[in-house]
Amino acid sequence: MTLHLRVLVKSGLFLAIIALFTASSPVLAQDGNVNPDLGTSGPSPDVSIPTAPVTKTVPVYEPKPGEKLTFKQVSEILKTTRNLAGKNLSGLNLIGVDLSGCNLKGADMRGTILERADISGSNLDRADLTGANLKMTSFFESSLTSARLEQAVLDGAIWIDKSICAKGSIGECLKNSANQEQPVQVQIPVNPADQTAGEKLQVKP
Numbered sequence: 396m397t398l399h400l401r402v403l404v405k406s407g408l409f410l411a412i413i414a415l416f417t418a419s420s421p422v423l424a425q426d427g428n429v430n431p432d433l434g435t436s437g438p439s440p441d442v443s444i445p446t447a448p449v450t451k452t453v454p455v456y457e458p459k460p461g462e463k464l465t466f467k468q469v470s471e472i473l474k475t476t477r478n479l480a481g482k483n484l485s486g487l488n489l490i491g492v493d494l495s496g497c498n499l500k501g502a503d504m505r506g507t508i509l510e511r512a513d514i515s516g517s518n519l520d521r522a523d524l525t526g527a528n529l530k531m532t533s534f535f536e537s538s539l540t541s542a543r544l545e546q547a548v549l550d551g552a553i554w555i556d557k558s559i560c561a562k563g564s565i566g567e568c569l570k571n572s573a574n575q576e577q578p579v580q581v582q583i584p585v586n587p588a589d590q591t592a593g594e595k596l597q598v599k600p
Contacts, residue, residue, distance in 0.1 A: 458482065458483075460481075462483060463483045463485060463486075464483060464487070465487075466487055466488065466489070469482075469484065469487065469489070469492075473493075477496050477497045478497070478498045479497050479498060479502055480499065480500040480518075481500070481501045481502060482499075483502075483503045484502055484504045485503045485504060485505040485506055485507060486506045486507060487507050488508045489507060489509050489512055490508055490509070490510050490511060490512065491510070491512060492512050492513075493512075493513050494512055494513060494514045494517060495515045495516050495517060495533075496515075497517045497518070498517070499518060499519050500518045500520045501520070501521045501522060502519070502522045503522075503523050504522055504524050505523050505524070505525045505526055505527065506525070506526045506527060507524070507527045507528070509527055509528060509529050509532045510528050510530045510531060510532065511532065513533050514532060514533060514534055514537055515533045515534065515535040515536055515537060516535070516536045516537060517537045518537070518538050519534075519538060519542050520538050520539070520541060520542065521540070521541045521542065522539075522542045523542075523543045524543060524544050524547045525543050525545045525546060525547065526545070526546045526547060527548075528547075529548055530550045530551055531551040531552060531553075532549075532552045532553070533552070533553040534552060534553060534554055534555050535553050535554070535555060535556075535557050536555060538555075539555065544566050544567060545566050547565070548565060549564035549565070549566075549567070549568050549569075550562050550563065554568045558570055558571075559571065
């Protein structure tokens, strides 16, 4: 009987030690994180590094060779580049459009309406401007080597040397004549009472 009591006492002490050890030990959460305070699993803190928002870049419209562009397409191209070399702009209404500093080398601009447009400082070498409306268009400091201007209307256009093209400039810039009026000789009587006495005097009109 005494032996049996001793076994029970030892078993009780052993279980008490195990229970004490278990209560004082931290509990592992399911994700492997230790929660020593509550002894229960908890969510891990969010330590992810914030990233900058991804911005989508709009690709530059690239027309096919020889494709005739619309006014909207030309406007979109000019937002990102001034390169219109070899592009087909024929027949477009580009009144008052700013094309200054553009590369228009070899561009097809036949019949294009460019009235009051600014093409100053642009490269128009070998561009075809046949039949284009170029009234009051600015070509100041532009390059027009081998450009075609047949039947192009250039009335009032500002030419590459800043001179103004005269009215009737078709296919070429006609310069306004700088003829100075010469003095007109008239006879004026010295004495109004004497109609026979006169003297030739030079007066300006």
